[in-house]
Amino acid sequence: MTQTDASFLPFGFQYYRSPTPFRDQWERDLKNIADKGFNCVKYWVQWRASVPEENRYEFGDIAELMDLAERFGLKVVLNVIFDVAPAWFYKKYPDSKMIAADGSVVEPRALSYRQIGGAPGPCYHHGQAQAEKDRFLEAAVLAFKDHPALWVWDLWNEPELTTGIKRSLTFDNQVCYCEHSLTAFGGWLEQKYGTLEAFNEKWQRNYADWSEVEPPRGQAVFNDLVDWRLFMSDALTDDLIRRVDVVKRHDLVHQVMVHTVPAPIFNLITAGSDDFKLAEPCDLFGNSLGSSAWSADLLLSAAKGKKVINSEIHALPGHTALKPKPLDFRELKRHLLIPLARGITGYLFWQYRPEVLGHEAPAWGSTYLDGSETPWLRDMAKLNGMMQRNRELLCDASRPSDGxxxxxxxxxxxxxxxxxxxxxxxxxxxxxxxxxxxxxxxxxxxxxxxxxxxxxxxxxxxxxxxxxxxxxxxxxxxxxxxxxxxxxxxxxxxxxxxxxxxxxxxxxxxxxxxxxxxxxxxxxxxxxxxxxxxxxxxxxxxxxxxxxxxxxxxxxxxxxxxxxxxxxxxxxxxxxxxxxxxxxxxxxxxxxxxxxxxxxxxxxxxxxxxxxxxxxxxxxxxxxxxxxxxxxxxxxxxxxxxxxxxxxxLGLRPYVGVTGGCIRADLSVGKDGASERSLLFVHNWGETSEEAEIALPLACAYAEPWFADGKEAARLDPARSDRLAVRLEAGDIQVYELHGVEKR
Missing domain, CATH: 3.40.50.880 (Class I glutamine amidotransferase (GATase) domain)
Structure with a gap:
């Protein structure tokens, strides 16, 4: 699938994170996914799993899964995972481990979401580590760049400095204070300020040499922490740019992307994640936790017109002690239609089968543990069908800016x-x-x-x-x-x-x-x-x-x-x-x-x-x-x-007006401004049933609901064809296709 296929609306699941699901489940699962009308799956290509020994690359599992996807007509996102470094790498380069502000070494380990160990990966300023990551990625690209099932390279799963190990927001959890980072920090400062005089003025210090610079380790003055955290954020962004360059050297056909966790969960203190900077080198952009209006609006702004997909919809979270809540249809609609109303056009659930290995098991699944169908999987298929029938409109339309x-x-x-x-x-x-x-x-x-x-x-x-x-x-x-x-x-x-x-x-x-x-x-x-x-x-x-x-x-x-x-x-x-x-x-x-x-x-x-x-x-x-x-x-x-x-x-009125109730209304029109191609999304974000009047910037003959239970919930004002009265239950969302519209 090439960069020109703008009307592809991916809808599917994260499927494979080695070692699960196990091989005897692959063919059955992927056939079921395709038979239900879904069109996309994501596989993890993990550094530790694929490079068990130095200079030995094993992609047999991924190759088999790619062939199965092709057989069943599924497109694949290959999510390349670098934050699980091989055991041999740490043994060869023990100085690659990150060091936190309190002096503690961030030792490699398994996590509930990195079950094969090796997290969080090496320091971003360790030269041999960067070279080894390049070689791993290059081998993966050469192995799969010509595979017909490949859709896009996802080059970072939730960019973060320590893969969650030092995520808690404290001064001591900042990284990295190893000699490689401290040397790189001096060079970064010299490039930014040019002279020690300019630098000393900014920090209010009197350093005589760049090697004397002390990075902050606690609550003191302000500008040193600003530079220190921007330096580490740049390290994260530069690492992504390096990955993009490796892919582009060998594959100019397939798009590259990254998917982030938007603020405030990830921040610039312990995570180093800046959505706007991370979106810039990519062809398209994605996110986890993307089902809220906040994260959708933030990621769309960061993408600056690039396609955005929800790469991980966390609809059934939980773990071994806290089992997930069953997913009802109204909640599922919110996961999909809140971002869709804003222009996000791609949806991958985390994940198809529930986890079976580690602390995240037995949660997160769209099926039951044995792979059989759940009610919410049927609902996902229903919503996917609606979206695919309106695919060209959805991929072309957006709500005009309110400025x-x-x-x-x-x-x-x-x-x-x-x-x-x-x-x-x-x-x-x-x-x-x-x-x-x-x-x-x-x-x-x-x-x-x-x-x-x-x-x-x-x-x-x-x-x-x-x-x-x-x-x-x-x-x-x-x-x-x-x-x-x-x-x-x-x-x-x-x-x-x-x-x-x-x-x-x-x-x-x-x-x-x-x-x-x-x-x-x-x-x-x-x-x-x-x-x-x-x-x-x-x-x-x-x-x-x-x-x-x-x-x-x-x-x-x-x-x-x-x-x-x-x-x-x-x-x-x-x-x-x-x-x-x-x-x-x-x-x-x-x-x-x-x-x-x-x-x-x-x-x-x-x-x-x-x-x-x-x-x-x-x-x-x-x-x-x-x-x-x-x-x-x-x-x-x-x-x-x-x-x-x-x-x-101030005279600042919204494009779509709403009077009364906790009702949100978004009108999507085609990029060419053709109002006859319009969808109206109406969401009751309140806690009780609500009624409201929607003032449209156009007139229409009637509004046809996507969901049958909403047929009586909307009516046009007989005297005003640009006024729509709606009623929705708490938390519900309805989509109306507007017919017989006239632009005003």
Whole structure:
């Protein structure tokens, strides 16, 4: 299958991870997979399993499985696994083992998900290890590049520095502190800074030679940890680039990919995984844990238009002590249709047969232990049939952009860990910003700070900056120019409080002169623990919920909000009430002339949410970590306030509108804009049955549901052919094919 076959929609299973399933099950299983209409399987090609002795390569098991796939018409993803180094390799190169910050050696071992041993593999800066990995990959490519069953090379299963061994988020779990890495770090710094003078200014040190550099080992200053973790993240990315180069030297026909575990599970501290950097050298991209809106939107943004597949759908997780929960049809629909609504067009379940070896057994299976059919396997086949019948539309269509972006900042993530020794502030703020806009029915996209440019920002109407504690002059200047040209900036407190140039605190906050942009200057920032403890909530780490109250006279559209609510009271009375909740911090500010305050902190009436004009654009300042509180607690009042702000005050309306209920609606149209080729995905993400009205950007004659149980759940407004009333049970998803549509 070549790179030009864009309409292939893979739907199948991870099948083989040596030594299981055993050989006597292969033919029966692969025939059953094909007979049920599935079209794709994945096999692991493992370094330790395939190279039992130096210079001896054994691919007989994979060759037999490839031939069976060809016989049954299945396409194959070959997932090449390097993090199980052969025993002979460690014996020959004992200095290849990684060393953690506490001095402990990461010894090779078997894991519940690397049952053959050899994890986590060698240090990424060990020259002989890199050469041996190249030879293994080259042998695999030469063995299978011409096999007709091959679809794609997956060159890394969940990129991570230590394959989960040192995944827990602590300073001591960072790697690698071996001599190979320390030498490489000095070279990396010299290439980045050029001179010791520039480097010493950034770190605020006085080193006289690159060999003197001490990598950080605990909680101290900020910029040394930023460089140290970016260095190890680059090592991960460079390793992938090296693998891609090996494949491309011998195989220019088949695509290469990698599949990641999106943040916050994998991070830049102990995992080193940066989705945006890892996607760049690949032809297509994939992920594990891809069934949520968060991970789907993040991976699609990282892929930048490349095809994305869910490489491992974890629908039946468990282990020997905790047996998996049976998979019902509604949950299965969520695993598939949430990412499908966003444009992910490929689905591989982990896995076909349940595990039988190790701690992950007897879980994860789409069949029973003996390989017989489960109810959920039948449901998978049903959904696959629906998708394949609509394959060309699904592979061609997407939801148009709403122009709403969230800034992803690797450096800010690292500094948050350096400050707090955890990532809750950063991760909760980023995920909360996404959840807020998702729940308000916007298509949410992400911009990596490394891609921040005038050209990139010109694609968006609005940029949300979650807790932007650590900023650089270059990024600030780019954002300032974009706002002045007409962009809308939304930022939480502490914008640029720590300066990237030398790691020091800014004398004024917002930093980099952004007090002029936001129309506020932070005089003081109160930690929530020091405020009134009456709002304490134990579900939030070391923080208080901080209530906000509407300031009615601040809203330009108070009258329209009043009319929409149907209230006969005056604007002041109708709009008084909770505006939502913040967390962690409460800022105390001075306001510039012309700054409008939309909400106050309820405790003392000081400004909490303000908007100011800057050039042709607008800047919204939020004096607390509002998004983090929403991620944890999901208050409806927060969503209502932000929805009014975005739609009415800022004029940022979503492509598809939804009124009422916890309903999400996504309209997929063809890339050519042909609205007659449209599918509407409707998801009730709430916990009760919900009704809502969907405002479509087109008119249609009728909406035909994919699932028969939804025939009475949607009806067009007789007076408005672009209004659809829907009702869905809690957690359910329906797909409607729109007929007789007319573009507006």
């Amino acid at each position: 709403m972006a969230i800034l992803i900042s690797p450096e800010n993530q690292i500094v948050n860990f350096s400050v707090y020794a955890h990532l809750d502030t950063y991760n909760d703020s980023v995920q909360g910003a996404h959840k807020l806009m998702h729940d308000l029915n916007y298509k949410v996209e992400f911009i990596h700070e490394g891609d921040l440019s005038k050209e990139m920002l010109s694609r968006y109407r609005c940029l949300w900056m979650p807790y932007p504690l650590y900023m650089s002059s270059a990024a600030s200047n780019t954002i300032r120019e974009w706002v002045g040209a007409g962009g809308t900036l939304i930022s939480e407190c502490s914008f640029g409080a720590i300066q990237a140039e030398n790691g020091t605190h800014s004398y004024e906050v917002p930093g980099y002169g952004f007090g002029e942009v936001f129309g506020v200057r932070e005089k003081w920032i109160h930690s929530a623990e020091h405020l009134d403890h009456s709002y304490h909530n134990l579900t939030l780490r070391s923080q208080e919920l901080i209530p906000l109250a509407i300031r009615p006279e601040g809203w330009e559209n108070a009258k329209s909000r009043l009319e929409r609510s149907g209230s006969k009271e005056g604007p002041k009375e109708a709009l008084l009430g909770t505006a939502g909740y913040g967390s962690y911090y409460q800022s105390e500010v001075e306001l510039a002339e012309g700054t409008r305050v939309l909400a106050d902190f309820a405790k003392d009436g000081s400004p909490a949410l303000a908007v100011a004009a800057y050039g042709k654009g607008k800047a919204v300042w939020i004096g607390t970590l509002l998004a983090a509180a929403y991620w944890k607690m999901g208050h409806a009042s927060t969503a209502e306030t932000l929805g009014s702000l975005l739609r009415e005050e």
